[in-house]
Amino acid sequence: MSNYDRINDLKDILDLLYEKLGEFEKELIMSSNKSANFEVKQRIKREIIPAIRKYETEYWELYPQEAIIISDEEAETQLVKVEQAVVSIEQIPSNAYPSALIDLLQEIRDKLDKQDKAASAKLKVVLPLIPAIASYELEMETQGLMSKTWENIKEIVRR
Incomplete structure (x- = not known):
């Protein structure tokens, strides 16, 4: 797999993770259930954000520096x-x-x-x-x- 293909894959993965994060954030706003909100916050903190950071790091390591202006x-x-x-x-x-x-x-x-x-x-x-x-x-x-x-x-x- 080329860097270009991997960058595209990472972009798709990140788009999905950001969409998932957005859905969880909407759920937090609309829900009044404190227990459910705590669980959602923990999923965001322990699953979504670390995954986003991991894939962002890889994305920027592969992203061609000459393309950044x-x-x-x-x-x-x-x-x-x-x-x-x-x-x-x-x-x-x-x-x-x-x-x-x-x-x-x-x-x-x-x-x-x-x-x-x-x-x-x-x-x-x-x-x-x-x-x-x-x-x-x-x-x-x-x-x-x-x-x-x-x-x-x-x-x-x-x-």
């Missing part, structure tokens, strides 16, 4: 948000999250600190790492700064 100005704005999200996560006591998250944060820091790359190049390199951090944010029930940033970046790239 982002101006340096736009990339710089998003990188500032990524930096703010990294700082906010780092302020949480380190025993509150897994060591894999620390490794991902360090990897993002290393990529952001490279002085020889343009902002758009840095953002392209960081893209595959962001879904995993957003997933950890959900597990830690933090503010979700990385998740919000990730949503903005996805919209910019898909334009």
Whole structure:
């Protein structure tokens, strides 16, 4: 299977997962049953969101970087948000999250600190790492700064 075929498969999978997430969110809004709502929230948190992040990570790892066209100005704005999200996560006591998250944060820091790359190049390199951090944010029930940033970046790239 070629990368192009896998990217298309991943896009279809993600579309289905986002549709499923939307249906669960509608169910939460329309239902007054607290027990059922708790179960739906747990399914979203433990099944849907981790699956979305897993497939998003693979999607962005396979997505051809040359196809991503982002101006340096736009990339710089998003990188500032990524930096703010990294700082906010780092302020949480380190025993509150897994060591894999620390490794991902360090990897993002290393990529952001490279002085020889343009902002758009840095953002392209960081893209595959962001879904995993957003997933950890959900597990830690933090503010979700990385998740919000990730949503903005996805919209910019898909334009």
